[in-house]
Amino acid sequence: MSFNATTQAANVMDTLYASTDFSSLNWAEQKWVAWYIWWGSPVLATGMLSFLMHEVVYFGRSLPWIIIDAIPYFRKWKLQPNKIPTPQEQWECTKQVLWAHITVELPTIWLFQPLAEAVGMKTWQVPFPTLYTMAWQIFFCMFFEDLFHWAAHRALHTPILYKYIHKVHHKYSAPFGLAAEYAHPAEVMILGMGTLAGALVLCFFTEVHFISFWIWVIIKLFQAIDSHSGYDFPWSLQHIVPFWSGAEHHDFHHMAFTNNYSTSFRWWDRIFGTDDKYLVYRKQVKAAKAKAGSKEEFLKAEQELMNQVLAEGLKAENAVEAQSGKKTKVQ
Ligand SMILES: [Zn+2]
Numbered sequence: 001m002s003f004n005a006t007t008q009a010a011n012v013m014d015t016l017y018a019s020t021d022f023s024s025l026n027w028a029e030q031k032w033v034a035w036y037i038w039w040g041s042p043v044l045a046t047g048m049l050s051f052l053m054h055e056v057v058y059f060g061r062s063l064p065w066i067i068i069d070a071i072p073y074f075r076k077w078k079l080q081p082n083k084i085p086t087p088q089e090q091w092e093c094t095k096q097v098l099w100a101h102i103t104v105e106l107p108t109i110w111l112f113q114p115l116a117e118a119v120g121m122k123t124w125q126v127p128f129p130t131l132y133t134m135a136w137q138i139f140f141c142m143f144f145e146d147l148f149h150w151a152a153h154r155a156l157h158t159p160i161l162y163k164y165i166h167k168v169h170h171k172y173s174a175p176f177g178l179a180a181e182y183a184h185p186a187e188v189m190i191l192g193m194g195t196l197a198g199a200l201v202l203c204f205f206t207e208v209h210f211i212s213f214w215i216w217v218i219i220k221l222f223q224a225i226d227s228h229s230g231y232d233f234p235w236s237l238q239h240i241v242p243f244w245s246g247a248e249h250h251d252f253h254h255m256a257f258t259n260n261y262s263t264s265f266r267w268w269d270r271i272f273g274t275d276d277k278y279l280v281y282r283k284q285v286k287a288a289k290a291k292a293g294s295k296e297e298f299l300k301a302e303q304e305l306m307n308q309v310l311a312e313g314l315k316a317e318n319a320v321e322a323q324s325g326k327k328t329k330v331q
Pocket residue numbers: 153157166170253
């Protein structure tokens with residue numbers, strides 16, 4: 001960039017920050033302003049902030065799960081212990097996810113700032129909202145996304161949408177952290193709407209700052225990756241917050257091909273009865289544990305139950321695909 005262009009870009013931001021009292025800003029707000037001035041364009045600054053955060057958080061959060069998968073000590077907490085992803089599988093998955101990020105997500109960088117401005121979301125502006133405001137707005141986004149995801153995910157299990165879109169995500173009947181975003185681009189867009197729409201809707205009722213949305217997306221990425229991790233530790237969040245879904249809930253969805261459609265919370269699946277098979281399975285595992293004379297005996301009985309669920313899931317998946325075939329032929 002030439003000196004003139006840099007000066008011009010800086011001038012644009014100087015105009016935007018003309019009335020800002022920099023001495024009143026905290027450390028994070030000062031860094032925020034420095035970032036926007038450095039890029040010289042709110043569109044690029046907001047877009048790159050989103051893209052880089054996504055890459056750093058997605059792969060950064062997946063890394064501990066890759067390490068855990070490589071250490072046999074952790075197998076006792078693996079939900080489907082006989083299904084450990086191979087390094088090749090993980091590498092293939094990484095390449096696919098990265099390719100989708102670069103080809104689908106990177107170009108959308110230019111769309112976010114205009115969209116945010118259209119609904120009145122603050123982006124480059126400082127100061128940030130109070131912690132209380134951020135907290136309730138983040139919770140609202142979480143609540144909204146969970147309900148949206150429950151409904152959209154159920155729709156993705158209807159024959160046509162499953163066959164042409166959602167089947168990609170169900171490649172792994174025993175998921176792992178990196179597989180959280182392993183999906184058809186259309187699915188990424190559909191389910192991504194749930195992450196975005198809550199914040200946009202909120203903009204019509206109150207002032208929303210991009211920093212709240214940005215933090216919410218970080219939480220959402222942690223939730224998505226952890227729920228695909230395939231591990232249920234005694235210290236996992238669902239053992240502390242009973243309505244939290246966690247890996248134990250979503251792993252069953254991949255194994256059984258049905259039930260447990262929501263993301264963060266268990267309540268919608270409970271209210272709408274889309275966790276009936278999951279509850280039966282949990283009861284059966286509990287009974288097997290009570291009945292077994294030794295740990296080995298229990299693990300054997302649990303594996304048999306898993307095999308049964310997997311076999312039923314495969315049958316259900318074939319039935320859904322067959323249905324889509326018939327419908328396609330009729331059309
Ligand atoms: Zn699904």
